[in-house]
Structure formats: C-alpha cells, structure tokens
Amino acid sequence: MTDPVDDLTATDGRVIGQRAQQTRRRLLDATAALLREHGALDVKVLDVAREVGASPATFYQYFTDVEDAVLALSVELVEQVRPIQAGFELDWSGPDGPDLVRAIVSDYLDFWDEHGAVLRTMLLRADEGDERFRRVRRQYNAPFMTAMAAKVRDAQQSGRLTRSLDPEATAGALLAAMDRLPNYRQGFERRGTSRAAMIETVALLLHSSLTGRSLG
C-alpha cells in the first residue's frame, strides 16, 4: 500500500512538491465545502478559486475541471472508508455480534454525515454512467460487497440462511440501504424516529440477513 501523497502530479504531468501539495489540498477542501453548501450542480471553478483566495489559473494547475476535483475527493474516500469496511470482515456470529454491528452502522452513519456531499456526487455520476466515477464507486464498494457476500455464503453453508438469496444481490441490497438511508435521517428525526432507533434497526436487518439469525 503506497502512501497516497506520493505520485501527485500537476495537470502538465510534473510531480509536485510540498508547497504545491498544500495548495492542491486547499482546493480540494474548498471544492468539498462548496459541494456541501451549493450542491453538486452548482460548483464553479471560479468559486473554488475565490474560496481559497487563489487565481483560477491555480486551480487549472491541479485539476482539469470541477468534476476532476470531485473525482479526486472520491478517490480519497476509497481509502478513508477502509476502517469501517474492516468491521465487515469480523465475525458477527458470536454473542457480541449485535453490538459489533451497531457500532459499525453508527460509524458508517457518521461517515455519511461527514462526506455525504462527495458521496452523493460520486454515486450520482456513477449512476449516470460516467466511467471514471463507476470505477471509483466499484473500488469503494468492493470491500463491502466481498465481505457481506462471504457472510451470506457462510450462513448458507451452515444452513442458517436460505440458498434462494443471491449473495451478491443480498450484499448490494444492504449496502444500498446503508447508502441511501442517511439521506433520510433529518426527515426521520423530525418525525420522532431517533438516530439510535435507525441504527438499531439497520443493524438488526444486517445481522439477520447476513448471519441468518431470525428477526422473530
């Protein structure tokens, strides 16, 4: 696993030094902030440059356009989500399984709270068919999918889960739930469904669907 800071390049291909790396980072952070404030449809190169007090020309030294910067932010998330994905590789079948799953679901909700704006844009552009974003999405999803599908196969082999479930589709459905549900949190809380209840519920659904433990 190489340090991701290593091979950063400017748009002309040249490898960049420390000072330039800091500028690039500030541009990325500004892009993420504007994505959060204005949404995916309304972030301009000039806005980003203004936000960090730089010339628009500076932006073009590091990114070809706003989409390119969002792609770079998405790539970073692939790394940042790893610790959460690690939780999916643990054994959930023991007596502490439910607590474990709750903790993981809670962490992932936090992750969405922090990176929702970038995640939404990444998913949208991938859903719309952009190949570069599809690729990043695959890298982001793969560890979740592999780990969850393995759990399904395990539970099927030991007879706790019906073989009618497709392991990949099951993993995809549960990941889908985890990736859309955070967007409903505000609405839930306004209607009296607490964050804790959400976590408990998603954790139960995950635990039962992946280990075959009954919901009864």
Place this chain on the structure above:
Amino acid sequence: MTDPVDDLTATDGRVIGQRAQQTRRRLLDATAALLREHGALDVKVLDVAREVGASPATFYQYFTDVEDAVLALSVELVEQVRPIQAGFELDWSGPDGPDLVRAIVSDYLDFWDEHGAVLRTMLLRADEGDERFRRVRRQYNAPFMTAMAAKVRDAQQSGRLTRSLDPEATAGALLAAMDRLPNYRQGFERRGTSRAAMIETVALLLHSSLTGRSLG
C-alpha cells in the same frame, strides 16, 4: 382525486389551453430525455428548446428554469408510482405472498428503468436540502412508508417480528434498498448476477423483514 391536467398554468399564472398543454408536455419530455442523456448537471434551457424545435422564450412560458421542469416531472412520478404502491397495501402473509412480492419488486425495477433519470435528480436535490424537492420526495415516499411500516407493526403485534425493529426505520431501509439497487443492475449483470436473482433476493428480504417470515 382531481385530473392532474386541470390546473396547469403558464408562468404568468394564466390557465393554459390544449395546444399549450401539448407544448408543455413536449418540453417536459425533452427535459426528461436530456436528463437521461446528459445527466442532472448538464441540461440547459437552450438544449430543451432546441430539442423540441421551439424558441427559448417558449420554455419560459411554462417553466422558470430547468429545475422547475424537473420538479414538474417529479410531481408526475408521484402519481405514476401509485399502482406499484398499491401492491404494498395487499396482504403478503398468505401462501401467494412471495410471488406477489416478486411481481411488485419486478414492477418497481421497471419503473426505475423508465424513470431513473428523473428519480435520481429528485432524490439528489432533496438529499441536498432543496425544500421543494424534499416535499415531492415525501409525497412520493409516504405511501411506501406507511404501507411498509403498517406491515411491520402487524407482524410485531402477532409476535412474528421483534419489537426492536422501528417500523418507520425498517420501512425506510427497505425503500432505500429498492431505490439504490436499480442503479447497480448493470454492474450486477456484468458480473453474472441476473435480474431474476436480484428480484428474488430483494423480494425475500422485503418479505422476511416485513412479515417476520424467517430467511432460514
């Protein structure tokens, strides 16, 4: 339930006649088509006008901007999804329950295939906090949510489902799965998970989580 064609108005508030309604419709259809082709971030008023061979001024007679047209398309989906939502109000607990759920899930996948571009944009804008889109999303989701939450409560009352599940959160999680999963279909099929397997799996997850029937 009033005929939705009734109170259509131009941007100046005037009620419009048949000829104008046709123009409005062609503009809406063109907007949906461009949304599908170019994605949510890149649909311009001029494009839409060009697409139907009209002057840009014509577009402004019916919509204040592209977002306004997308909102109108979203409102239409609230009506169009009703038949599918009706399936969620049926009794799933009988012996034909599983078949029923499969059929409904299949229909909803088709709905996504047809209206995915508009649905994605509606969800994105709502997720980003736009109040008008949040409102439409609520109207779109409410019948799904109400029906599914009722099923959870039923199953809890008859002891088939644990009371640890929050009915609203359960409904939300399953709806979330149904709304994100279609976006992964292409990836699934490339990897050998068929449409039928997806439907079967989602149907099983829905059926078990909402009726308390075991996945074992």
Place this chain on the structure above:
DNA sequence: TGTACATCAGTGAACGCGCGTTCACTGATGTAC
C-alpha cells in the same frame, strides 16, 4: 357562413453577464559551487 375581434400561443433577435480558459509574467524556493 362569413366577418371582425379578442385572446392564446409561439417566436427571432438581441443583450449582457458570468464563466471557463489561457498566457505571459512575477515571486518563491531549492541547489551548486
């Protein structure tokens, strides 16, 4: 059945703004000796 008039619907052309993008340049940092 025809004519005059009112209203509805649609348009071409123009304006101006803001954005994307580039270029020749300046300033900052690193390094050889």
Place this chain on the structure above:
DNA sequence: TGTACATCAGTGAACGCGCGTTCACTGATGTAC
C-alpha cells in the same frame, strides 16, 4: 556564507463563448353576431 541560476508555484488580466433571459412582435385559434 554568499551568490548565481534553475526550477517550482502562483497570478492578473484578458478573451470569447454560450447561456439565461427578455421584448416587441407575428401567427393561430376561438367566438360573437
């Protein structure tokens, strides 16, 4: 320890395009008698 030079990093200002938007106008349709 200082000086000369190379390279790295950042910039201001400008250009031009395309888009959003509007306005005065024309054409189409409906209706009264």
